[in-house]
Amino acid sequence: MPHVAVNGVELYYEVAGDGDPLVLVHGSWGDHYNWVPVLKDLTRNHRVLVYDRRGHSRSECPPGQGSRREDEDDLAALMETLGLAPAFVAGNSFGASTALGLAGRRPELFRGVLAHEPPLMDIVADDPASGPLLAEIGRRMTSVVDRVRAGEPLAGARQFVEEVAFGPGEWERMPDRVRETFRVNAPTFADEQGDPGWADLDLGGLAGYPGPALLTKGSESPPWFAAIVGRLSGALPRATTYTFEGAGHVPHVTHPTAYARQVSALVALGRRGP
Numbered sequence: 001m002p003h004v005a006v007n008g009v010e011l012y013y014e015v016a017g018d019g020d021p022l023v024l025v026h027g028s029w030g031d032h033y034n035w036v037p038v039l040k041d042l043t044r045n046h047r048v049l050v051y052d053r054r055g056h057s058r059s060e061c062p063p064g065q066g067s068r069r070e071d072e073d074d075l076a077a078l079m080e081t082l083g084l085a086p087a088f089v090a091g092n093s094f095g096a097s098t099a100l101g102l103a104g105r106r107p108e109l110f111r112g113v114l115a116h117e118p119p120l121m122d123i124v125a126d127d128p129a130s131g132p133l134l135a136e137i138g139r140r141m142t143s144v145v146d147r148v149r150a151g152e153p154l155a156g157a158r159q160f161v162e163e164v165a166f167g168p169g170e171w172e173r174m175p176d177r178v179r180e181t182f183r184v185n186a187p188t189f190a191d192e193q194g195d196p197g198w199a200d201l202d203l204g205g206l207a208g209y210p211g212p213a214l215l216t217k218g219s220e221s222p223p224w225f226a227a228i229v230g231r232l233s234g235a236l237p238r239a240t241t242y243t244f245e246g247a248g249h250v251p252h253v254t255h256p257t258a259y260a261r262q263v264s265a266l267v268a269l270g271r272r273g274p
Contacts, residue, residue: 003058006077007070011076012058013051017043020267021084024050025075027093027250028050028189029124029157029182031057034092038252040259048266049084053095055188057181066188067195068094072102079109088267090114092252093165094192097201100232103213104205112212112270114155114263115232117225117249122200123232130227137224140164145190153186160189165222165249203235212269213239218247225249240269 003010015030022042024035032050042048050169052059053071075098079085088111091099096115098119103113122135147156157179158171171179192198213236215229233239242262244251252259 004078004081007074009054009062009074010060011051011054011078011183013049013082015047015049015082017046017048019045019047020271021079021085021087022046022048022263022267023075023079023087023089024048025058025089025095025099026050026053027091027095028192029160029185030178031042031181031185031253033057033177033181034250035252037256038260038263041256042263045177045264046088047084049078049082049087051078053098055191056185061188065194066191068098068101068192068198071098071221072105073260075102076106076109085109086111088112088114088263088270090266092116092119093119093249094198097155097198099149100206101201103209103211104202104207107209107211110209112214112266113209114214114216116216116251117218117221118201118228119225120199120201120228120232121224123203124224124227127231130224133222133224137164141193145193148190153183154186156190157182157186157187166198167220167248187195202233207234207235207237208213209236211238212258212266214242214266214269216244216251218244218249218251220246220248221227236258238269 025035031052035050055061088210089099094116096181103110121134144160162170217229247255
């Protein structure tokens with residue numbers, strides 16, 4: 001199994017395909033396997049890197065409180081070590097937050113970025129329309145973390161799936177392998193929540209990112225994601241937005257053909273230049 005030592009941690013990764021370099025960054029609870037539904041399409045025209053973020057599945061889980069900044073630095077080091085920079089980078093959920101955070105700090109590593117529903121709730125904390133929703137989501141996420149830290153990872157994972165990200169009944173619809181991945185990676189989700197800056201982003205720094213950015217959301221997702229996408233769109237000078245109709249928080253899983261089409265649209269923008 002391929003591993004590489006970067007930024008003080010051993011990360012599991014896989015590379016396939018030929019063409020423009022494309023890096024896929026998974027969200028909380030998951031791992032590289034989440035991208036399987038889109039890999040057949042994406043590897044036709046791209047050299048695709050998938051990996052397990054630190055603390056997830058086959059990658060090393062260092063002791064102590066982690067931070068999203070570490071994930072950003074891992075991503076940078078991985079791209080540079082494997083000779084894939086600059087690359088197009090697509091991230092989902094916490095992976096989208098990671099990609100955007102790095103784009104604001106290290107824009108030279110990016111040819112373009114696609115971010116689907118980053119849970120950057122702090123950047124819309126001043127939005128009166130989103131306030132009550134975000135307060136309720138915050139309470140639910142605190143409850144999820146409490147369950148995980150109390151030694152109930154499956155109960156916490158199910159609560160997250162059904163009450164935060166996807167909706168009632170979705171836990172039972174998930175394949176056994178996906179539910180097991182949620183269980184294994186539950187402690188890392190709790191650790192992510194312990195980082196004071198996990199839900200925030202330096203919008204001023206992000207405004208300095210000069211490349212194309214595609215910000216996406218699902219029509220069936222919780223409405224507070226739309227507020228976040230809107231705030232990010234206002235900060236990025238070359239941002240476009242797109243809504244996956246009929247999709248929710250993981251369109252690369254539920255609508256892989258449509259997702260691959262949007263990645264191709266981003267790549268076309270990046271090839272065209274400013």
